[in-house]
Amino acid sequence: MVRDLSQRMDICSVNTATLGFQAPIGETIDAIAEAGFGMISPWRRDTKDLDVSAVARHIRDAGLKLSGYCRSPYIPAVTTEKYRANIEENKRAIDDAATLGAPVFIMVVGSLPEGSKDIEAARRQVREACSELVSYGRNVGVKIGLEPLHPVYAADRSCLTLLSEALDWCDSIEGAAATPQIGVIIDCYHVWWDPTLHRAIKRAGEARRIFGFHVCDWLVPTTDVLNDRGMMGDGIIDIRLIRSQLEASGYQGAVEVEIFSAANWWKRPVKEILHICRERFQTAT
């Protein structure tokens, strides 16, 4: 038995990337609230050059909560200077997450710096940086959510691909914890294909490390692996099955729609996108 999302709009969240950044964040907040959603997950680019406290107030005034804040600048670098600068940039982003009141900072960790073929080195840098960022986040009240990405992004966006690997990293960084400070973001687009997924979800649930659940769909054919993601129900992912596995493992948090779709959804009016998202949360999620 999965939760009936038609009765739980309070946990249904809209990641602002879904709307293609068509409108300033103020309008976006209002549109999401008016469409009946209870949560929002903004991106850093939404708040760039703005007073983040004012954005936080706007979100609160609209009656929305945050399911997360996207996302980390990439970590790996060839030089120590650049690597340190990347960590500092992540701390500034975590500060913003704290100001916004986001419970979790979403980390897409980056991968091979230019000129490198050493993915193990990238992984070592990310793990080391995460140790530092977990401590930093604890001090400002923001948890760290590692989002493993689909292996198609392994060269340029994320050296972290498997959910099981993300959990290994959490364990090595933090050890067992009653109230984990580092956990995982499970995006069905990235993990649906993994034969070890169900096992990894159980493990994540037992460790209380599931900090977020993102939904969209995998289209067949996919014309662009970055920006041709599908609305729930339009592709081949059994989203309901994955959600049921998460909830069976104890997950009670938000369900967040995040769709990168340059050629289709981003070209539609914000109201229409939100209307269909809401419908598909109930029929295909």
Added chain:
Amino acid sequence: MVRDLSQRMDICSVNTATLGFQAPIGETIDAIAEAGFGMISPWRRDTKDLDVSAVARHIRDAGLKLSGYCRSPYIPAVTTEKYRANIEENKRAIDDAATLGAPVFIMVVGSLPEGSKDIEAARRQVREACSELVSYGRNVGVKIGLEPLHPVYAADRSCLTLLSEALDWCDSIEGAAATPQIGVIIDCYHVWWDPTLHRAIKRAGEARRIFGFHVCDWLVPTTDVLNDRGMMGDGIIDIRLIRSQLEASGYQGAVEVEIFSAANWWKRPVKEILHICRERFQTAT
């Protein structure tokens, strides 16, 4: 220490797809032999409507050996009739592999049949079919090589993605075997990103299940995940590292170049492609 491929052209193989099927198989065989390669891996489409025995003779007369024969028709289907037909079609292909004298039949197993979201069902069908095809292959002297594909193809081309998963399937189909009849084809394009790769290669080597090694490169950016693969050295895969891991695990077989590259390599003259392949076997493989 890896083998010095400049001294081992006898084990350097050209998969005919690398040449874009520009020429009839007879010309392709001659061009590969003239370029100094010792092996070839033809596709079924090369021999379509031809006398396969004559092609086999041509390959032998050119002094080439076969490293494999590509590839299986997809297995999964919604109806039992179609599923059975797919298995029978695979048997015909295995017959051709035997006629050609190919030691191994390369299996790209297929994935979700149209309308299905049940990847576990597809996996069950494939495992069951493989049991039957292993027996069939044994009778005609052809081994079965399971090729896990990159997860970007998980929806439409291969429900088998991880090398570790392929080895699990081999174990469940055949059990431990002194002379395994089913094994894996390791294509660095498909597996380079996997954090468990090195462990899986060791396991595959110990079980003597490495039946082939394919090389090409992952380009950044990749403009088309099917047909924008790179020449060795042009991308970010540490091919030498992966080859050294295979050889350390006991692999002594062929190294086969297989590049799908509609917009670049396939547009070049066959002689030029082969010349550069040969060079890159030595400098970047």
